[in-house]
């Protein structure tokens with residue numbers, strides 16, 4: 001039975017989308033069946049995966065015939081028909097030989113006008129994602145940088161929330177408290193049927209060579225138990241990240257040896273192990 005994971009942090013630009021893309025790709029490399037649902041009208045994940053394909057994008061605009069998550073919520077498109085399959089191949093040295101490895105990721109695209117869709121039913125997303133647990137090991141929902149009726153329906157649908165955050169200032173603590181209070185509101189409400197819980201926070205763009213970040217990390221480790229902090233963090237890695245966006249390929253495909261790719265693979269393994277331990 002698969003799990004639904006959301007990346008929630010109201011603060012913008014902390015690396016949510018980048019984390020979902022690279023965790024999904026790393027898990028796909030580990031032969032897990034993964035789906036990314038782009039839940040953000042900025043369509044960043046959708047553009048990352050499909051932006052170089054004329055069948056889907058005309059410049060920065062998604063073609064009108066593409067079926068999206070919003071169409072599925074509105075009942076205007078069939079879920080499975082709306083999912084796009086992405087296949088990447090790469091070579092890895094396995095037992096002294098180079099072997100071809102396939103990385104398969106499914107994507108349910110977002111649309112720029114999805115915020116206009118009526119989302120008054122808090123189970124609107126859960127009704128869709130519950131049925132996906134038989135199909136996938138991991139379903140990721142890429143959250144927008146906001147807190148509104150949309151994110152509430154995503155939270156209700158999720159089993160676990162990961163909190164990507166930047167290290168070195170109070171924003172990460174505030175981000176954690178903000179997510180925690182949203183989740184507790186759901187957990188204490190007997191009328192809401194949801195399993196949502198925090199899996200953990202992790203740092204993105206971590207610069208261990210900067211003293212303030214090192215100190216902030218040490219401080220965070222001291223309160224680790226209270227805060228559910230994951231062990232693995234992702235180092236700042238500018239060039240591979242830019243190349244990955246330019247090539248529309250996850251880091252494990254276009255820059256597998258980069259610091260960020262190595263960290264995302266380690267984080268994917270930690271998440272997989274933690275979740276399997278909970279089952």
Ligand SMILES: Nc1ncnc2c1ncn2[C@@H]1O[C@H](COP(=O)(O)OP(=O)(O)OP(=O)(O)O)[C@@H](O)[C@H]1O
Pocket residue numbers: 011012013014015016017018019040042044143144145204205206234235236237238241242245260
């Ligand atoms: N490890 C990293 N090293 C360097 N740059 C990174 C790293 N992770 C993310 N970035 C960059 O940080 C920026 C923000 O990342 P991303 O779009 O994933 O954030 P986000 O939290 O999803 O943003 P939003 O809140 O707008 O949805 C992007 O330009 C991305 O390339």
Ligand SMILES: [Mg+2]
Pocket residue numbers: 016017018040044142143144
């Ligand atoms: Mg994003």
